[in-house]
Amino acid sequence: MCQDKTIVCRDCGAEFVFTAGEQEFYAEKGFQNEPIRCRDCRQNRKASRPASNNGPREMHDAICAQCGAHTQVPFLPKNDRPVYCSECFSAMRK
Numbered sequence: 001m002c003q004d005k006t007i008v009c010r011d012c013g014a015e016f017v018f019t020a021g022e023q024e025f026y027a028e029k030g031f032q033n034e035p036i037r038c039r040d041c042r043q044n045r046k047a048s049r050p051a052s053n054n055g056p057r058e059m060h061d062a063i064c065a066q067c068g069a070h071t072q073v074p075f076l077p078k079n080d081r082p083v084y085c086s087e088c089f090s091a092m093r094k
Contacts, residue, residue, distance in 0.1 A: 004018070005018045005023070005034075007036070009041050010041075011037055011041040012038065012040070012041055016038040057074045059072040059073065060075065060077060063083070064084050064088050066082075067085060067087075071085035
């Protein structure tokens with residue numbers, strides 16, 4: 001059974017509680033490391049990261065190999081692999 005644990009934040013030095021419930025959640029998700037930053041420092045660190053991964057995707061024009069419709073895909077199509085529109089792709093997965 002887990003017990004609440006007091007941890008010192010790596011960034012600001014404040015103490016915060018790693019609750020038994022949070023420890024159970026970490027174990028469920030398979031996380032092996034305890035948190036090293038308090039909630040405020042985690043949020044500040046996350047906010048300061050560049051948003052390059054959160055921006056819009058670059059889309060590329062393609063023609064569906066199954067129905068011939070013009071479509072756009074988030075990867076550069078290659079001639080050696082077929083490309084499908086979203087409707088044909090979804091139908092193939094079912």
